[in-house]
Amino acid sequence: MLPPISHPRRDPNAWSENAEEFYPERFIGSNIDLQGHHFELLPFGSGRRGCPGLQMGMTTVYSIVDQLVHCFNWELPSGVNAKDIDMTENFSLSMGRANHLYAKPTYRLS
Numbered sequence: 001m002l003p004p005i006s007h008p009r010r011d012p013n014a015w016s017e018n019a020e021e022f023y024p025e026r027f028i029g030s031n032i033d034l035q036g037h038h039f040e041l042l043p044f045g046s047g048r049r050g051c052p053g054l055q056m057g058m059t060t061v062y063s064i065v066d067q068l069v070h071c072f073n074w075e076l077p078s079g080v081n082a083k084d085i086d087m088t089e090n091f092s093l094s095m096g097r098a099n100h101l102y103a104k105p106t107y108r109l110s
C-alpha cells in the first residue's frame with residue numbers, strides 16, 4: 001500500500017492558503033458544481049467518460065448522510081478531542097481515509 005500523501009488537488013494556488021483545512025464554507029457563493037465543469041472538484045470525473053450515475057450517487061449519499069444525522073447523536077470516544085482526529089488520506093483512485101474514524105452513535109428517535 002502506498003503511504004498517505006497530501007492530495008495534489010489541495011493546491012493553494014487553485015484554492016487559498018487554507019487549502020488543507022476542512023472548510024466547506026469555501027463553497028458558499030461559489031459557482032463550482034459537481035457536474036465536471038470545474039476542475040477543482042471532480043468527484044464524478046468529467047467529459048464523455050464522466051460518471052453516468054451522478055444523480056443516483058448524490059441521491060444515495062444525501063439519503064445515507066441525512067439518516068445518520070437524523071437518527072443518531074454522534075460522539076467521539078472518551079478522551080478523543082475533535083482537533084486530534086487524524087484526517088490523513090490514502091491517495092488512490094478514490095480517496096479514502098488512511099485510518100479509521102471512530103465515532104459513537106446513540107439512537108435518538110426512541
Ligand code: HEM
Nearest residue numbers: 043044045046047048049050051052053054056057058061
Ligand atoms: C457517490 C457515488 C459515485 C461516485 C463518486 C462515482 C464516481 C465515478 C468516477 C470518478 C468515474 C470515472 C469518470 C471518468 O473517468 O472521468 C465513474 C465512472 C462510472 N460510474 Fe460512477 N460514481 C458514483 C456512483 C455511480 C453509480 C450509482 C453508478 C451506476 C448506477 C455509476 C456508474 C458509473 C459508470 C458506468 C462509470 C463508467 C463510465 C464510462 O467509463 O464511460 N457510478 N464514476
